[in-house]
Amino acid sequence: MTTTTSAASPEPLPFHLTGNFAPVLDELIVHDLDVTGTLPPELTGTYVRNGPNPRNGPTPTWFLGHGMLHGVRLERGRARWYRNRWVDAPTSSNTNIVRHAGKMLALVETALPVAVSDELETLGAFDFAGGLTRGMTAHPKICPSTGELLFFAYSLQPPFVTYYRADASGALVQSEPIQVGSPTYMHDFAITKRYALLLDLPVLFNGWRTPVPIQWSDDYGARIGVLPRDGRGDEVRWFPIAPCSIVHTANAYEEGGTIVLDVVRAPHLDGPSQLFRYTLDLERGVVHEAPLDARHVEFPRIDARRTGSAHRYVYALEFCDIVNGIPTDCVLRKYDVTTGRCTVHDFGPGRVSGECIFVPRTPSSDEDDGYAICYVYDRNRNTSDLVVLDAADFAAPALATVALPRRIPYGIHGNWFPDPG
Numbered sequence: 318m319t320t321t322t323s324a325a326s327p328e329p330l331p332f333h334l335t336g337n338f339a340p341v342l343d344e345l346i347v348h349d350l351d352v353t354g355t356l357p358p359e360l361t362g363t364y365v366r367n368g369p370n371p372r373n374g375p376t377p378t379w380f381l382g383h384g385m386l387h388g389v390r391l392e393r394g395r396a397r398w399y400r401n402r403w404v405d406a407p408t409s410s411n412t413n414i415v416r417h418a419g420k421m422l423a424l425v426e427t428a429l430p431v432a433v434s435d436e437l438e439t440l441g442a443f444d445f446a447g448g449l450t451r452g453m454t455a456h457p458k459i460c461p462s463t464g465e466l467l468f469f470a471y472s473l474q475p476p477f478v479t480y481y482r483a484d485a486s487g488a489l490v491q492s493e494p495i496q497v498g499s500p501t502y503m504h505d506f507a508i509t510k511r512y513a514l515l516l517d518l519p520v521l522f523n524g525w526r527t528p529v530p531i532q533w534s535d536d537y538g539a540r541i542g543v544l545p546r547d548g549r550g551d552e553v554r555w556f557p558i559a560p561c562s563i564v565h566t567a568n569a570y571e572e573g574g575t576i577v578l579d580v581v582r583a584p585h586l587d588g589p590s591q592l593f594r595y596t597l598d599l600e601r602g603v604v605h606e607a608p609l610d611a612r613h614v615e616f617p618r619i620d621a622r623r624t625g626s627a628h629r630y631v632y633a634l635e636f637c638d639i640v641n642g643i644p645t646d647c648v649l650r651k652y653d654v655t656t657g658r659c660t661v662h663d664f665g666p667g668r669v670s671g672e673c674i675f676v677p678r679t680p681s682s683d684e685d686d687g688y689a690i691c692y693v694y695d696r697n698r699n700t701s702d703l704v705v706l707d708a709a710d711f712a713a714p715a716l717a718t719v720a721l722p723r724r725i726p727y728g729i730h731g732n733w734f735p736d737p738g
């Protein structure tokens with residue numbers, strides 16, 4: 318009798334457990350990092366970026382990994398520390414980190430915010446003194462004029478969407494249920510000086526069936542809701558648009574009798590996304606839709622001081638190479654939406670940037686007068702850098718490159734937190 322044994326070939330690991338998507342397994346604090354070039358001395362504060370980093374073994378999808386914060390502290394021309402900390406919460410608070418009314422909040426849209434310290438230690442869930450009882454979008458907007466925090470939450474049960482407004486002190490002052498037809502996947506929204514803009518699109522929850530809990534609907538339609546920021550939920554005015562998927566907005570503003578809304582839009586759930594402009598004619602009730610560029614981009618960011626008012630520049634990550642649906646090479650793009658000019662910053666072979674943010678040189682400097690900051694993974698060295706670019710000379714070599722003590726896994730969103738002045 319002959320016996321043959323054959324080893325079954327192992328299942329390939331999912332993308333989020335391989336390469337630089339794979340989690341790091343420990344928390345570090347390293348002081349006084351090496352800098353190549355010159356860090357602008359006025360760049361004093363902390364850059365923090367959030368991202369999924371499974372803590373207790375593999376997760377079924379990238380989006381379910383525990384949140385991990387990676388922070389670099391810059392101080393008067395020196396890189397004082399790098400540290401990474403898991404967000405110590407029962408849910409995966411892994412998408413963004415913002416600061417409002419003195420509180421740093423790690424965010425994921427399926428759970429309450431989690432407060433963390435300036436040293437990135439978890440303090441605990443934050444629910445606006447009991448006012449928030451459901452997950453909060455990871456993309457709240459801070460109004461530069463009023464200091465208000467505007468946001469929304471979605472739910473699988475009616476009301477599927479709720480709009481909220483907190484005042485500059487962090488007190489929740491408004492909560493408005495918004496009527497939409499189904500549990501729509503609403504990741505981001507936008508504000509102008511007077512309005513909140515809600516995106517009711519044909520990407521719907523299917524009851525958390527994994528691995529992808531959302532699906533495209535051919536029947537649902539698509540519309541942009543315009544709600545006065547202090548209006549009642551039933552005051553939303555809806556503007557139909559062509560069906561599409563919008564994960565992130567860049568900004569919105571009012572201009573004459575119109576609202577301009579810049580987003581990154583895909584024609585379908587899985588299609589390549591482009592920088593795209595909607596112009597809503599408030600008098601005639603119609604919307605003009607047009608791409609601003611043909612490149613495949615995501616993670617649009619602006620100078621946060623322009624939130625709700627006219628912006629000229631949008632920074633975005635261009636996906637240059639996609640393998641099995643996963644971006645493998647990226648460059649940064651800076652769009653001048655006034656002239657249509659687009660500038661690239663390419664970090665070179667094997668150097669892959671994440672989301673890039675803009676930091677003004679001073680609180681009152683012009684929109685383009687400042688720095689673009691991001692983490693860059695170097696595939697050749699299997700480690701990462703924090704890179705500071707001159708935003709006004711975007712294609713030029715970096716002003717400063719901070720050598721980090723480890724690779725920073727690809728993540729999601731980050732922000733710059735200047736020292737309170």
Ligand SMILES: [Fe+2]
Nearest residue numbers: 455504565730
């Ligand atoms: Fe996002």
